[in-house]
Structures are given as C-alpha cells and as structure tokens.
Amino acid sequence: MGSRARTLSAWLKEQANDLPPLEETLQSVECKKIPALDVDELRSFVFRSKDKVWVWIAMNRETREIVASSRGDRTENTCRILWDRVPSAYKEAIVFSDYWSAYRAVIPSEQQRPVGKETGETAHIERWNNTLQQQLARFVRTYDVVFSKCVKMHEICLKLFIH
Secondary structure (H helix, E strand, C coil), X not given: CCCCCCCHHHHHHHHHHCCCCHHHHCCCCCCCCCCEEEEEEEEEEECEEEEEEEEEEEEECCCCCEEEEEEECCCHHHHHXXXXXXXXXXXXXXXXXXXXXXXXXXXXXXXXXXXXXXXXXXXXXXXXXXXXXXXXXXXXCCCCCCCECCXXXXXXXXXXXXC
C-alpha cells in the first residue's frame, strides 16, 4: 500500500522535536523569594563502557522541576554549559552542590553552598538521579546489556524523561 513502518527511534525523535523549550514549561519564580537550585552530575555510557557521558542536572529545590541539563564529560566546560542553560529567573539562585571543583569554577562563589551527601541537602536531586536510572535502563551506573548506541538518542531519551 505504500505505507512505511516507522521505527521507535524515529517516533521518539519526532516526539522530542515537538517539545517546547524547557524554560517555557517551568512554573514562574516568585519575585520576592530567592530561588534555590540543586545541581548534580551522573555518569552514563554511550555505545561502550569506555565512552562515559556525564549528565548534569539543575533542579528547583521548591518545585522539584528540572530547570536545565547538559551532557558531556565531567569537566568545567560541561558545567559551564549547564550554568549557561539555567534560565535567567534562576541566575541569582542559591546553588547546592557537592564539592566537585567544576562547580566552584563556574558558579559564582556568593551563590554556592557545597555540601556533603551526608547532610541530606541534595537528597532530592540524588533521588531524581536514582529515578532516572530506574526508569531508563540506558542511564544505569554499570555497563550492561542496555545502553544508548548514539549520543543523540541518549539526549532524546533524557529530554523526553525530563518533560
């Protein structure tokens, strides 16, 4: 009949392309209150275990919304991409993170609140990372049977999960 079977990956790409920019989906920030963000990074793999891809996330502490994300290595450059993607309404936010040096290099020192995991201050973003790993097998910590074969599909799945 001439109808073409669509693949799942083609459908996922279409769905991801139809999503609005993340900033348009966020609840508005109260003008009177300085927002707070949790930031964290999590390791994943693309194609093979040697090809680590780090997913960096910024989360609104109050609403638990993901306000920005980036993907790359675990360097200052990828942290800067994350920080550049943080919406302007959050640029003055207090930022809770671990003690990773990239955060100190990128986030203004007066806004930083580095904390250890034992304090519980970053528990919500750590929980979000665990949920991501439980819901999408391609983001698990150990390299196994399930993984992304390409970076683009890794990004698409993350974008769909966040939205």
